[in-house]
Amino acid sequence: MPAASAPFQLTPTQIKVMRGVRSGQLNKQIAFELGIAEATVKAHMTALMRKLNVRNRTQVAIAAQEIALSGF
Template sequence: MLDDSTIADDSVSYTAEASHRAEPAAALPQLTPTQRKVLEGVHLGLLNKQIAFNLGIAEATVKAHMTALMRKLNVRNRTQVAIMAQTMADHTAFEPVAH
């Protein structure tokens, strides 16, 4: 069972980590057009294979773009990328790129 101090330490750690992430609107201009399209695919809940098919690129290329997105958005996983994409959509900073 976790005690209150462990939970408090985890909360502080999570809050500090979140404050180091890029602001969604600030990160968007740093993205290439293809990275924006991949981000849109993640936002739509598509798999890498589906994103690759839609963009006419290899799945490995989508994975490379995902790695770049995670680095630029300063997040660790696909779920966090999706959350950032939703945040961008909510704040109208993210405008999907036409295919």
């Protein structure tokens, strides 16, 4: 998947959201853990999908796994 090798800039919160998605958490759980609103998590998910050039949550999780394996 080209997303893992593409250069992109993620904010610290986007990285935390991506880790939550990768571990199978729901938006509500991620929001609680990070102390932010669920709507904010959804906004970060939208930004992540755009930056990673993917279309859904599952693809974000797959890209997160590939990024983690590449040493990000």
